[in-house]
Structure formats: structure tokens, C-alpha cells
Amino acid sequence: MRRCIVRSRRTLSALAALLVACGGSSSWVAPAPARGEEPACRPAEIFATNNTAVSTDPDSSQSHDQLQLFEMQAAATIAQNGAAMTGSRLVNGVLWSDELHQNTYERSREFHVCVVDAPTLHNVAEALRNQFDQGSVLTFEYLPQGAPAANAFTIDVPDIDAPRLGQALMADAVARDRLLGGSISTDDHTLILVAGNDDVDIARRLVNEAGGCWRAATITYGRRELVET
Numbered sequence: 001m002r003r004c005i006v007r008s009r010r011t012l013s014a015l016a017a018l019l020v021a022c023g024g025s026s027s028w029v030a031p032a033p034a035r036g037e038e039p040a041c042r043p044a045e046i047f048a049t050n051n052t053a054v055s056t057d058p059d060s061s062q063s064h065d066q067l068q069l070f071e072m073q074a075a076a077t078i079a080q081n082g083a084a085m086t087g088s089r090l091v092n093g094v095l096w097s098d099e100l101h102q103n104t105y106e107r108s109r110e111f112h113v114c115v116v117d118a119p120t121l122h123n124v125a126e127a128l129r130n131q132f133d134q135g136s137v138l139t140f141e142y143l144p145q146g147a148p149a150a151n152a153f154t155i156d157v158p159d160i161d162a163p164r165l166g167q168a169l170m171a172d173a174v175a176r177d178r179l180l181g182g183s184i185s186t187d188d189h190t191l192i193l194v195a196g197n198d199d200v201d202i203a204r205r206l207v208n209e210a211g212g213c214w215r216a217a218t219i220t221y222g223r224r225e226l227v228e229t
Contacts, residue, residue, distance in 0.1 A: 049108035095181035136228035152224035168209035
């Protein structure tokens, strides 16, 4: 996740445009939201995948997928629904399943996007959810701490891997229930948590249980939404 000002990244917009022009992927266009006369960039994150299988194996074939085609397809859909993708990073999701009573593992991408407003962000997530047949898509819009709409925060903690996060979730029933899980970036093993404002103590405990250093955490504030069926 990026701070309140999204860092400049290599963009795939040109590839996405080419993909659309050549008919290389289908994309879902949601109804356009109401907009003001002066569009502005509001940085946000979207966590999504094209995976529809449930895996309890942290070393499954899906966990090695680089999701490059998915990245290009998603970039096209994001653009067609009124937002801009400024970059993305590959992450390994570790999620607790109440039904299976164990952790599940999923390769996904965290898309860094620029939107005009909250309805646009919701529509983009809904479009991705429909296109890739997902039960839910998580969004996070960066807002100032204390803003009326700010209901959550993100935490980036370096040097934590998926096995340690999985073990910490297994051992902490409260964290499983409140946080549901987290993601680990594949490039630098950074733990990414999106938590409600009331769950800071639970998040701190989970970080410590996973072997991370809370003092090294970077915290940003904003509004989260789980866009689901």
C-alpha cells in the first residue's frame, strides 16, 4: 500500500489500451457515477484476484502465478470505469476460513488507483468483482486521520512472511475474527493489514505474534469497503 500521496509507478495503461483495442480481454463496465465538474485524484487501493478456487496449500500452483494477464485485464476495466491505475504489487493473501477451520491462501494484486470520488471507487470494485466472478473485493481510500468517513487504517510491517502470519492467525482467535487475515508482498515480504479503527490493539498483537516490529510499522488512515454480493 502507498501513503496518502501515491508514488509514481510504471503504469500499464498503454498495455491495457492495446489489450482492449485488440480484443484480448473482456472487461466489465459499471454504471457511471455522478461526478462534479472538476475531477480530482483521490488515491486508493483495490485488493482483487481472478482466482476462484479455495486452497489450503500455501505452496499451490496458484500461489506461484504472477497474475500478469490479470493485471492487464484489470487495468483495462479500471480505466473503462473512470479511474486510473498508477501501479500494482503482487501479494500472497492469508485468510482464515470459519467454514474450513483453517487458513486459506490466495495470490492476488493490490492495485494503486486514482479516483474522482468514493462512488467511482465502489463502481470499479464492483466491475472487477463481476468480471472475475469474485465473492468480494476490498477497497481502501486514503483520508486524513479523523475525517468523518475514515473508518479504518492500513498497516505495512516489513520482514514478515506468509508462514509466520498463518501461524499467528491460527493462534489468535480474536484476530482471526476481527481482521480475517492479511497479505504479504512477494517482493519484500511486507505484511499488509487493513483494520477497523477499533482494532489497533488487535493488529498490534498480531504483528508481534507474527514476529514483526510494531515500531517499524507504517500506518495510514482512510475508508475501507468490502464490495460483495
